[in-house]
Amino acid sequence: MNKPLRRIAIFCALLVLALLARDNWIQYVQASSLQSNDMNRRVSIERYAHPRGNIIVGGKDVTGSVTTPGSDFAYKRTYKNGPMWAPVTGYASQAFGATQLENLDDGILTGNDDRLFFNRTLDMITGKKEEGGRVVTTLNPDAQKAAFTGLGKRKGAVAALDPSTGAILALASTPSYDPSTFAGNSTKDEKAWVKLQKKQDPDEPLLNRALRQTYPPGSTFKVVTAAAALQNGLYEDIDAKTKSPLPWTMPGTTTVLPNEGPLPCKDASLRQALEVSCNTVFGKIGSDLGEDKMLKTAESFGFNSEQFTPVRSNASNFDKNMNPSQTALSAIGQYDTAATPLQMAMVASAVANDGTLMEPYMVDELQAPNLDTIEKHTPKKLSQPLSPENAQKLQSMMQTVINSGTGYTAKIPGVTVGGKTGTAQHGINNEGTPYAWFISYAKTDSGSPVAVAVVVEDGAANRDDISGGGLAAPIAKNVMQAVINSKH
Amino acid sequence: MSSTHTTHTAHTSTIGSIGTPSRRNTELALLVFAVVIPVFAYANVGLAINDSVPPGLLSYGLGLGLLAGVGHLVVRKFAPYADPLLLPLATLMNGLGLVVIWRLDQSPRLQQRAEDLFGAFSPDAPKQLMYSALGIAFFAVILIVLKDHRILQRYTYISMVVALVLLVAPVFFPAVNGAKIWISIGGFTIQPGEFAKIIIAIFFSGYLMVKRDALALASRRFMGLYLPRGRDLGPIITVWAMSLLILVFETDLGTSLLFFGMFVVVLYVATERTSWIVFGLLMSAVGAVGVASFEPHVQSRVAAWLHPFSDKVIAQTGSDQVAQSLMAFGSGGVLGTGLGQGNSDLIGFAANSDFIFATFGEELGLAGVMAVLLIYGLIVERGIRTALAARDPFGKLLAVGLSSAFAIQVFVVGGGVMGLIPLSGMTMPFVAYGGSSVIANWALIGILIRISDTARRPAPTPATNPDAEMTQVVRP
Numbered sequence: 001m002n003k004p005l006r007r008i009a010i011f012c013a014l015l016v017l018a019l020l021a022r023d024n025w026i027q028y029v030q031a032s033s034l035q036s037n038d039m040n041r042r043v044s045i046e047r048y049a050h051p052r053g054n055i056i057v058g059g060k061d062v063t064g065s066v067t068t069p070g071s072d073f074a075y076k077r078t079y080k081n082g083p084m085w086a087p088v089t090g091y092a093s094q095a096f097g098a099t100q101l102e103n104l105d106d107g108i109l110t111g112n113d114d115r116l117f118f119n120r121t122l123d124m125i126t127g128k129k130e131e132g133g134r135v136v137t138t139l140n141p142d143a144q145k146a147a148f149t150g151l152g153k154r155k156g157a158v159a160a161l162d163p164s165t166g167a168i169l170a171l172a173s174t175p176s177y178d179p180s181t182f183a184g185n186s187t188k189d190e191k192a193w194v195k196l197q198k199k200q201d202p203d204e205p206l207l208n209r210a211l212r213q214t215y216p217p218g219s220t221f222k223v224v225t226a227a228a229a230l231q232n233g234l235y236e237d238i239d240a241k242t243k244s245p246l247p248w249t250m251p252g253t254t255t256v257l258p259n260e261g262p263l264p265c266k267d268a269s270l271r272q273a274l275e276v277s278c279n280t281v282f283g284k285i286g287s288d289l290g291e292d293k294m295l296k297t298a299e300s301f302g303f304n305s306e307q308f309t310p311v312r313s314n315a316s317n318f319d320k321n322m323n324p325s326q327t328a329l330s331a332i333g334q335y336d337t338a339a340t341p342l343q344m345a346m347v348a349s350a351v352a353n354d355g356t357l358m359e360p361y362m363v364d365e366l367q368a369p370n371l372d373t374i375e376k377h378t379p380k381k382l383s384q385p386l387s388p389e390n391a392q393k394l395q396s397m398m399q400t401v402i403n404s405g406t407g408y409t410a411k412i413p414g415v416t417v418g419g420k421t422g423t424a425q426h427g428i429n430n431e432g433t434p435y436a437w438f439i440s441y442a443k444t445d446s447g448s449p450v451a452v453a454v455v456v457e458d459g460a461a462n463r464d465d466i467s468g469g470g471l472a473a474p475i476a477k478n479v480m481q482a483v484i485n486s487k488h
Numbered sequence: 489m490s491s492t493h494t495t496h497t498a499h500t501s502t503i504g505s506i507g508t509p510s511r512r513n514t515e516l517a518l519l520v521f522a523v524v525i526p527v528f529a530y531a532n533v534g535l536a537i538n539d540s541v542p543p544g545l546l547s548y549g550l551g552l553g554l555l556a557g558v559g560h561l562v563v564r565k566f567a568p569y570a571d572p573l574l575l576p577l578a579t580l581m582n583g584l585g586l587v588v589i590w591r592l593d594q595s596p597r598l599q600q601r602a603e604d605l606f607g608a609f610s611p612d613a614p615k616q617l618m619y620s621a622l623g624i625a626f627f628a629v630i631l632i633v634l635k636d637h638r639i640l641q642r643y644t645y646i647s648m649v650v651a652l653v654l655l656v657a658p659v660f661f662p663a664v665n666g667a668k669i670w671i672s673i674g675g676f677t678i679q680p681g682e683f684a685k686i687i688i689a690i691f692f693s694g695y696l697m698v699k700r701d702a703l704a705l706a707s708r709r710f711m712g713l714y715l716p717r718g719r720d721l722g723p724i725i726t727v728w729a730m731s732l733l734i735l736v737f738e739t740d741l742g743t744s745l746l747f748f749g750m751f752v753v754v755l756y757v758a759t760e761r762t763s764w765i766v767f768g769l770l771m772s773a774v775g776a777v778g779v780a781s782f783e784p785h786v787q788s789r790v791a792a793w794l795h796p797f798s799d800k801v802i803a804q805t806g807s808d809q810v811a812q813s814l815m816a817f818g819s820g821g822v823l824g825t826g827l828g829q830g831n832s833d834l835i836g837f838a839a840n841s842d843f844i845f846a847t848f849g850e851e852l853g854l855a856g857v858m859a860v861l862l863i864y865g866l867i868v869e870r871g872i873r874t875a876l877a878a879r880d881p882f883g884k885l886l887a888v889g890l891s892s893a894f895a896i897q898v899f900v901v902g903g904g905v906m907g908l909i910p911l912s913g914m915t916m917p918f919v920a921y922g923g924s925s926v927i928a929n930w931a932l933i934g935i936l937i938r939i940s941d942t943a944r945r946p947a948p949t950p951a952t953n954p955d956a957e958m959t960q961v962v963r964p
Contacts, residue, residue: 001884002876004757008888009872011753012895016865019899020858022908026817027854034818039797039811042819042831072597072831 048073048094053109053132055089058141082178084148087171087208091179096193100311101135108133108366119368136365138167142482147172150475156456157209159341160479163349163448165379166358170479173209211313214338215455218424220437221333222282223347228297229285230390238270238393248280250325257283274397275405279332286331287324300385302346309362316343341453344439349451351394352441355386410473412481416443421469438472442480450483452476511572512564518576519556526583533591536828552583555624562628567941573870577863578933582620585919588847589613592840595833612921619923623930630934637939641882644694651688654680659737668738681743682928685893692751693885696758704759727751728771739785742900742912748772753892754885793910813905817849824853840921842913845905868895871936877943887939890932
């Protein structure tokens with residue numbers, strides 16, 4: 001009987017071997033995917049096991065942590081001035097997960113990042129309580145406040161950049177939400193969360209309009225078109241007459257492209273055309289340059305690609321494969337052209353920074369709990385949409401817009417300001433309430449400290465009152481003023 | 489002349505006892521480890537959860553030490569030649585099981601769950617310690633009363649009747665958590681399947697020892713296989729049918745698999761005919777597929793095995809246990825979180841019984857689980873080693889039956905909680921919470937120790953028999 005016995009011994013060993021193999025499969029090969037499985041509550045438990053590190057703006061915390069007794073989540077996130085900072089911080093909720101910086105830098109904030117391993121081990125040995133690291137942002141509290149209060153009860157968004165580095169100085173979106181209200185795990189939190197959903201609130205307070213909403217940019221896009229004209233040598237002298245008939249019929253159609261009123265646009269110079277916002281001049285530039293060249297310039301400003309600040313922004317759109325009339329419409333920011341407020345701030349910042357576009361970012365530094373620097377951002381050049389000479393020409397044009405054109409409401413005494421207004425029509429037959437746009441930059445002796453883009457979508461306002469100069473420019477002015485003041 | 493011859497026989501038996509040293513001191517040394525390791529683990533849990541050495545550490549250490557000591561002394565006195573590994577390995581697993589059950593008693597989540605469901609929480613570790621004491625007592629009684637395992641052979645058919653009663657009994661009691669594997673007598677609930685496992689092994693061994701020649705020899709050869717005669721198929725078909733009935737009426741996949749698997753193993757060893765294995769596999773495949781085609785309980789287990797993370801399946805089966813168990817294993821990774829620091833209590837129901845292995849996985853990691861599996865493997869292989877060494881066919885069959893049942897049980901439970909095979913409600917031997925399980929497994933180890941003692945005991949000296957002496961003196 002011993003031969004079958006030996007075979008049974010092998011059979012039993014195989015049973016154990018199968019278990020060993022399976023165990024290696026789930027505890028080694030698949031371990032990380034099981035650890036981070038959506039159903040795995042340990043992810044949230046770990047996230048809230050220790051006081052979460054804070055997100056810092058201007059040297060001050062904009063977040064905090066409180067203990068939550070009677071729950072397997074030890075700590076709950078709190079926010080100071082939550083609605084104002086929500087487009088930056090995102091939220092970290094025990095019940096509903098985390099977004100934006102709270103999600104992307106979760107490892108640092110919880111203290112579980114691999115780069116904090118040494119700290120963690122040291123704390124374990126010294127018996128110090130585990131805590132999270134800090135995320136230091138580039139935002140300017142005064143500029144953010146000016147943007148948020150400027151938007152007020154209206155729907156809209158503001159993005160402001162430091163043109164020389166790409167640092168995001170302001171990022172506001174209204175209507176906003178207070179992430180504190182649903183940071184916990186109670187029925188109260190759930191009610192607050194449900195109330196914020198699109199189904200309950202058509203204004204979509206959870207939407208980060210500054211990064212995730214694209215709007216038709218309207219006339220503000222003419223800055224891009226002007227840049228394309230200069231870069232491609234279509235026109236060199238911004239004060240020379242252009243070949244712009246009035247009225248102008250779009251190529252391949254019988255449609256006449258209208259201007260906003262009886263403007264002096266016939267053969268107007270580039271400076272003049274931007275000052276009064278001639279659709280005909282810039283529309284014709286678009287069709288003269290053609291789709292390829294327009295697309296190339298738009299893409300060098302960042303169109304058609306997502307930005308990671310590190311929070312992702314949606315890609316702004318400039319269509320490919322258009323006919324000349326569609327290109328003409330796109331060149332004045334209509335047709336399918338769409339941009340995020342961040343994108344238009346990038347356009348203004350590239351012009352202000354003498355043609356160099358810096359990569360936008362909002363996290364300056366990641367710090368260990370003991371304030372050691374773990375990672376520091378170094379400004380990176382994203383592209384060069386304009387040569388310095390052409391950039392200066394465009395600056396001169398944009399300054400005229402402020403000094404004597406549609407953007408006079410953004411004038412700041414003693415500071416050079418360049419900008420462009422926009423009133424973008426949208427909806428079927430353009431019946432939606434137009435979006436008011438304004439992009440601008442300020443310039444002092446030591447270069448340009450700020451470029452800003454403002455969009456206001458105000459359903460409540462009188463249709464005739466909506467214009468970039470009227471609604472959006474004053475907000476941009478206050479944001480620029482706040483940045484300049486805080487530099488002194 | 490006769491005196492020289494006597495010296496000669498005495499000499500032989502001396503060599504025999506040198507050849508098989510008793511190894512009791514080895515066992516004692518190993519037992520020290522088997523007690524000390526769980527004591528350290530116990531301290532570890534206390535330090536991890538409460539930042540202090542648990543106050544019960546001394547009494548726990550003494551308790552486990554006492555159980556191990558009693559076990560050792562009984563073996564030393566009543567089974568001096570027994571295998572030295574079985575007792576320490578079983579003690580180690582029992583000790584670690586107690587630690588993990590105690591650790592899960594400390595879980596606020598499980599305490600809250602018990603309060604919500606039953607109105608009160610009562611810790612399971614003290615009860616399990618009592619069951620372990622009962623188990624060791626049972627173990628001692630077996631070694632003291634059962635002088636020779638061959639006595640069990642006399643009870644072959646009684647065993648059959650008792651096993652059938654034990655297996656059928658749960659049908660008449662209400663289902664607990666969907667499975668009819670319990671009987672309750674005067675406030676106590678017993679899982680008779682655990683005991684039936686041992687008793688039915690006695691029946692299989694006794695029955696097949698007698699019938700093995702008929703089953704092995706009276707067969708026709710066909711395509712390289714010895715086909716049994718139609719009437720010899722009777723026993724295997726009976727056991728097969730019984731297994732299927734258990735599966736259908738008690739919705740107990742594990743027990744069903746265990747009995748049929750054990751029968752096929754014992755049948756194969758008894759007859760040395762590979763054809764039985766082929767028949768066994770075919771029949772279990774047909775049975776499993778057949779039952780799965782109409783039994784919703786089995787279907788839901790299979791669905792949960794194939795798609796543990798699917799929302800639809802979780803809603804259908806009303807439980808995400810398999811997913812939770814897999815996530816516990818995965819979250820443990822290679823080294824584990826450390827005892828007391830995991831969240832395997834998220835499994836909720838049966839966290840300290842059917843799913844206790846997931847806590848080992850999360851808190852001791854891949855390293856710990858592999859160690860535990862290897863210990864189980866060692867217990868099984870020592871059992872089969874005992875079968876190889878046994879001198880009588882009944883002992884061989886009984887030892888291999890019990891060992892393979894143990895192996896199949898470990899595979900079915902471990903494979904179930906690790907998602908290798910569909911889950912079935914069985915307990916991990918020695919570590920899972922449950923009185924029936926721990927007592928029955930101690931009894932199983934007791935019987936294996938008895939067989940191995942008989943097997944390794946030096947042959948009795950013929951000199952003690954005066955008649956033998958007489959017949960030897962015929963030479964000139």
